[in-house]
Amino acid sequence: MVQGHTVKAFTSELNALTHDVLRMGGLAEAMISDMATAFAEGDLELAQRVIGADREVDELEARIEREIMRLLALRQPVAQDLRSIIAALKVSNDLERIGDLSKNVCKRLIEMGDDLTSVGKGSVERMSRAVRLQLKSVLDAYSTENPQEAIDVWLNDEEIDEHYNSMFREVLTYMMEDPRMISMGAHLLFIAKNLERIGDHCTNIAEVVHFYVTGDELPLTRPKVSEMGRTKEA
Amino acid sequence: MVQGHTVKAFTSELNALTHDVLRMGGLAEAMISDMATAFAEGDLELAQRVIGADREVDELEARIEREIMRLLALRQPVAQDLRSIIAALKVSNDLERIGDLSKNVCKRLIEMGDDLTSVGKGSVERMSRAVRLQLKSVLDAYSTENPQEAIDVWLNDEEIDEHYNSMFREVLTYMMEDPRMISMGAHLLFIAKNLERIGDHCTNIAEVVHFYVTGDELPLTRPKVSEMGRTKEA
Numbered sequence: 001m002v003q004g005h006t007v008k009a010f011t012s013e014l015n016a017l018t019h020d021v022l023r024m025g026g027l028a029e030a031m032i033s034d035m036a037t038a039f040a041e042g043d044l045e046l047a048q049r050v051i052g053a054d055r056e057v058d059e060l061e062a063r064i065e066r067e068i069m070r071l072l073a074l075r076q077p078v079a080q081d082l083r084s085i086i087a088a089l090k091v092s093n094d095l096e097r098i099g100d101l102s103k104n105v106c107k108r109l110i111e112m113g114d115d116l117t118s119v120g121k122g123s124v125e126r127m128s129r130a131v132r133l134q135l136k137s138v139l140d141a142y143s144t145e146n147p148q149e150a151i152d153v154w155l156n157d158e159e160i161d162e163h164y165n166s167m168f169r170e171v172l173t174y175m176m177e178d179p180r181m182i183s184m185g186a187h188l189l190f191i192a193k194n195l196e197r198i199g200d201h202c203t204n205i206a207e208v209v210h211f212y213v214t215g216d217e218l219p220l221t222r223p224k225v226s227e228m229g230r231t232k233e234a
Numbered sequence: 235m236v237q238g239h240t241v242k243a244f245t246s247e248l249n250a251l252t253h254d255v256l257r258m259g260g261l262a263e264a265m266i267s268d269m270a271t272a273f274a275e276g277d278l279e280l281a282q283r284v285i286g287a288d289r290e291v292d293e294l295e296a297r298i299e300r301e302i303m304r305l306l307a308l309r310q311p312v313a314q315d316l317r318s319i320i321a322a323l324k325v326s327n328d329l330e331r332i333g334d335l336s337k338n339v340c341k342r343l344i345e346m347g348d349d350l351t352s353v354g355k356g357s358v359e360r361m362s363r364a365v366r367l368q369l370k371s372v373l374d375a376y377s378t379e380n381p382q383e384a385i386d387v388w389l390n391d392e393e394i395d396e397h398y399n400s401m402f403r404e405v406l407t408y409m410m411e412d413p414r415m416i417s418m419g420a421h422l423l424f425i426a427k428n429l430e431r432i433g434d435h436c437t438n439i440a441e442v443v444h445f446y447v448t449g450d451e452l453p454l455t456r457p458k459v460s461e462m463g464r465t466k467e468a
Contacts (some may be wrong), residue, residue: 062451069316076310082303089320093327111461168420175409175416182409182416186402186423193424217296227345 010075014084017067018143021088024060024095025139027053029132031102032198036128038109039191042116047106057099064092087212091142094201094208098135101194101201108187119174119181120188123167127195130160134202138209147213153206154218160199167192168227244309248318251301252377255322258294258329259373261287263366265336266432270362272343273425276350281340291333298326321446325376328435328442332369335428335435342421353408353415354422357401361429364394368436372443381447387440388452394433401426402461 031050038047068089071077077085109116134153141149168189175185207218265284272281302323305311311319343350368387375383402423409419441452 069320072306072320073312073316078307082307086303086306086323089323172417172420175420176413179410179413183406186406186409186420189420189423190427193427 007075010071010077010081013067013071013075014081017064017071017085017088020060020064020067021092021095022139022143024057024064024092025135025142027057027060028095028098028102029135029139031057031099032128032132032135035102035105035109036125036132038106039116039124039128040121042109044110044113047109050106051103051110054099054103057096061092061096064088083212083215087142087208090208091205094204098198098201101198105191105194108191112184112187115184117184119184120167120171120192123163123170124188124191124195127160127163127167127192130163131195131198131202134160134199138202138205141206142209145209145213147210150206150209150213151218154203154210157199157203160196164192164196164199165227241309244305244311244315247301247305247309248315251298251305251319251322254294254298254301255326255329256373256377258291258298258326259369259376261291261294262329262332262336263369263373265291265333266362266366266369269336269339269343270359270366272340273350273358273362274355276343278344278347281343284340285337285344288333288337291330295326295330298322317446317449321376321442324442325439328438332432332435335432339425339428342425346418346421349418351418353418354401354405354426357397357404358422358425358429361394361397361401361426364397365429365432365436368394368433372436372439375440376443379443379447381444384440384443384447385452388437388444391433391437394430398426398430398433399461 031053034046034050138153171185171188174181210218265287268280268284302319372387405419405422408415444452
């Protein structure tokens with residue numbers, strides 16, 4: 001923190017807020033991990049539990065938001081304190097979306113049910129691991145107020161994009177070879193997209209952390225390679 | 235506003251903030267409309283202009299956010315004023331996402347290029363019109379502080395979901411009938427999904443408006459029918 005707090009209670013309130021955001025992050029991380037296991041093992045009961053866990057994430061977000069409104073009204077924070085509170089609001093919003101995306105993958109697993117084959121299994125596993133690591137790193141960056149770690153996460157998103165593009169092409173090939181794969185392939189394309197979007201939310205969090213710690217914004221765009229191999233802006 | 239303002243300047247600052255959010259909404263609405271035209275007429279130059287317009291939306295969001303930080307620090311608002319400022323932050327965040335999704339559809343149009351056929355044209359047109367109306371209504375609700383209009387938008391999202399599910403099945407059928415349609419079909423599935431997500435962001439805005447005006451939250455979940463016809467939670 002840049003300036004000392006005259007109100008000790010406020011410091012502990014801010015710490016509690018960060019703590020709640022990190023707890024939400026831990027839940028989102030567990031959801032990604034369980035989602036990957038549910039996919040790898042075709043464990044639809046686990047998929048159902050991930051869907052249930054999302055409500056906990058939503059409720060935690062609602063609680064964090066109420067606390068933020070209370071702190072803004074009661075403590076009327078300025079400078080770094082204000083930035084940290086707005087950061088908590090934004091990070092919790094991205095974490096809620098990450099939970100939602102993991103839930104959506106699990107809903108697709110349940111819809112696919114018996115159609116779930118081994119196609120794409122390796123890719124989903126690799127991508128899930130990569131996005132979970134991104135989330136873990138960006139939560140570390142948030143917790144330790146480390147802007148360099150935030151920049152690393154931001155740059156690493158390119159790897160997630162590469163995973164996504166390669167999975168997109170792989171699934172498309174299967175669909176072209178066997179029309180019976182088309183319905184399942186469509187689900188797999190959306191699962192890949194959801195994982196890629198989890199990566200994007202980690203990047204958002206990295207930008208928020210960087211701004212909150214340094215006061216400097218990361219540039220708006222980052223070069224990105226599209227599904228079809230052409231360069232576009234992120 | 236619930237209570238009178240002692241600081242006249244603050245009232246005009248709040249009005250200017252709402253005005254900026256509405257301007258951002260107007261830009262997002264124009265992006266949806268142009269995106270639909272670009273798709274219907276295969277106008278890739280227009281698609282390119284939509285991609286360019288997204289930067290304006292992003293910059294407006296950044297400006298709104300800076301103004302919000304300044305107002306929070308300087309005016310230290312409470313009660314309804316605080317709620318209106320946080321509402322502006324959240325609404326502008328959803329509008330930024332809507333701009334981004336319209337941009338992404340246009341990027342797909344450009345990638346599809348000469349492959350762009352008439353398949354799905356009617357569905358994309360209907361869906362684009364429906365989500366643009368949702369956005370228009372929810373911006374009206376925000377501008378006139380009308381909670382009932384917000385509830386209507388929230389309930390109408392079901393129609394968007396139905397559009398999406400019917401387009402999903404339509405595109406899948408084409409893909410099954412003709413393997414040469416698979417790559418384009420995959421793009422169309424994502425375009426449909428992006429339009430459905432624009433609808434979801436309108437629903438988010440409706441929830442924010444409802445809370446900001448009434449202080450009451452809408453329930454967390456709404457029944458939703460899945461692509462495969464089964465009922466699930468939104």
